[in-house]
Amino acid sequence: MSFADALSIAASVRAGDRTATEVLEEHLGRIAERETEIHAFNLVTEQDARATAAAVDAAVAAGNDPGPLAGVPVAIKDNLCTRGVPTTCSSKILEGWRPPYDATVVQRLAAAGAVAVGKTNLDEFAMGSSTENSAFGPTRNPHDTSRVPGGSSGGSAAAVAAGFAPISLGSDTGGSIRQPAALCGVVGVKPTYGLVSRLGLVAFGSSLDQVGPFAHTVADAALVCEVVGGHDAGDSTSIPGDFPAVTEHLSDGVSGLRVGIVTEMMGEGIAPDVAARVRAAAAALAAAGATVEEVSVPAVTFGLSAYYLVAPAEASSNLSRYDGVRFGNRIEAATTGEMMTATRTAGFGDEVKRRIMLGTFVLSAGYFDAFYGTAQKVRTLMRQDFDAAYEQFDVLISPTSPTTAFAIGDKTADPMTMYLNDICTIPTNLAGHAAMSVPFGTGDDGLPVGVQVLAPALGEIPMFRAAAVLEAAALAEGGAK
Numbered sequence: 296m297s298f299a300d301a302l303s304i305a306a307s308v309r310a311g312d313r314t315a316t317e318v319l320e321e322h323l324g325r326i327a328e329r330e331t332e333i334h335a336f337n338l339v340t341e342q343d344a345r346a347t348a349a350a351v352d353a354a355v356a357a358g359n360d361p362g363p364l365a366g367v368p369v370a371i372k373d374n375l376c377t378r379g380v381p382t383t384c385s386s387k388i389l390e391g392w393r394p395p396y397d398a399t400v401v402q403r404l405a406a407a408g409a410v411a412v413g414k415t416n417l418d419e420f421a422m423g424s425s426t427e428n429s430a431f432g433p434t435r436n437p438h439d440t441s442r443v444p445g446g447s448s449g450g451s452a453a454a455v456a457a458g459f460a461p462i463s464l465g466s467d468t469g470g471s472i473r474q475p476a477a478l479c480g481v482v483g484v485k486p487t488y489g490l491v492s493r494l495g496l497v498a499f500g501s502s503l504d505q506v507g508p509f510a511h512t513v514a515d516a517a518l519v520c521e522v523v524g525g526h527d528a529g530d531s532t533s534i535p536g537d538f539p540a541v542t543e544h545l546s547d548g549v550s551g552l553r554v555g556i557v558t559e560m561m562g563e564g565i566a567p568d569v570a571a572r573v574r575a576a577a578a579a580l581a582a583a584g585a586t587v588e589e590v591s592v593p594a595v596t597f598g599l600s601a602y603y604l605v606a607p608a609e610a611s612s613n614l615s616r617y618d619g620v621r622f623g624n625r626i627e628a629a630t631t632g633e634m635m636t637a638t639r640t641a642g643f644g645d646e647v648k649r650r651i652m653l654g655t656f657v658l659s660a661g662y663f664d665a666f667y668g669t670a671q672k673v674r675t676l677m678r679q680d681f682d683a684a685y686e687q688f689d690v691l692i693s694p695t696s697p698t699t700a701f702a703i704g705d706k707t708a709d710p711m712t713m714y715l716n717d718i719c720t721i722p723t724n725l726a727g728h729a730a731m732s733v734p735f736g737t738g739d740d741g742l743p744v745g746v747q748v749l750a751p752a753l754g755e756i757p758m759f760r761a762a763a764v765l766e767a768a769a770l771a772e773g774g775a776k
């Protein structure tokens with residue numbers, strides 16, 4: 296599967312060689328062909344998209360530049376607010392809710408000339424690793440529809456992989472952009488905490504959540520980061536200044552770059568064919584002039600335990616706002632308390648309830664210090680271990696996901712095996728750092744493998760340099776086969 300990238304689409308629309316309307320119709324055509332099978336979207340906003348594309352075409356005709364993403368179709372994860380357009384978080388509890396405003400990232404894409412084509416499916420409230428926890432049914436992996444696309448941003452990853460849109464947005468709390476990117480064979484970026492505005496992102500774990508792009512190419516992902524990133528006065532966690540100038544450094548190469556392979560992410564639990572691809576990636580970076588060595592980051596082994604205390608705790612607090620009064624669905628009952636219970640019982644799915652109960656428990660009096668407090672200390676340890684590694688290395692690499700895409704239904708019975716999908720991605724969120732997944736060949740089953748490039752806070756430039764070299768090496772390897 297090979298589809299046009301965003302940069303070339305925007306270049307041809309800006310030059311007047313193609314119209315945004317033609318580009319849109321081509322993508323809507325692909326959606327019409329395969330969406331029933333894939334279910335990437337909760338909603339395709341065809342009419343709005345046609346109006347937006349027409350406005351882009353009118354701007355070009357009038358001699359105005361619609362922006363760096365002129366006429367580029369984009370799919371938006373359905374936990375990002377879109378004004379007047381249903382935003383469901385793939386949950387029944389938000390049924391009927393239409394946000395009165397656009398998320399900052401949605402506004403910025405529109406201002407850059409992009410054409411929003413729809414809202415993509417996700418695990419309910421972004422809790423999951425397979426998109427099977429959606430109240431509206433699973434999304435399927437375009438490479439093999441018996442497999443999951445990963446999650447929670449599975450719809451956004453599948454939309455790009457299936458050619459429904461060249462770029463999409465997701466959110467990443469513990470790996471929800473990088474893991475589905477890996478499983479669907481596309482690029483996915485989780486920027487440094489605070490670099491991309493979360494105004495209008497429905498909150499899950501507020502100390503972990505970050506918005507980022509999916510794309511076919513590293514260059515497209517870099518451009519989307521620059522477009523949506525940078526300071527937003529409306530988000531109190533937003534870092535001052537612009538997104539690092541990653542697009543300018545994509546062809547810098549990796550000569551002299553110090554790359555560490557994270558020892559703890561290469562052993563137990565990692566499929567041998569996936570580990571082999573990471574070693575091949577390391578060799579490609581070394582061949583391009585980087586120095587590559589193994590490095591131990593011991594505290595990452597506590598990542599999963601710390602995450603499943605911090606994330607549910609924050610989720611239980613964030614999701615308390617869905618009470619049948621302020622948003623979406625309400626199940627009527629005799630008293631307010633009974634109404635809230637009935638609404639939440641009917642509105643939330645099993646995984647969301649599991650997280651709310653776990654989070655409420657770990658925050659309760661008498662347990663707070665033992666659980667939440669300890670998890671926060673582990674986070675500090677993890678940051679210290681990463682800091683020590685980043686004194687010696689500019690970037691680190693690891694698998695993104697321990698395996699290639701697994702079969703639908705394979706892990707739904709056992710939440711713990713599902714949680715293990717994120718062992719390599721979670722530490723980045725706990726540390727507040729940057730990381731991205733780059734497709735790097737296939738596993739023994741012929742399905743995509745993603746290599747994760749990790750960087751310290753604001754280390755996006757070296758991260759993208761390494762990613763660009765890996766992308767070129769994977770292309771050369773694929774071409775040689």
Ligand code: GLN
Nearest residue numbers: 421422423468469470471
């Ligand atoms: N899979 C992880 C979870 O279920 C991460 C989800 C995410 O990043 N939103 O919490």
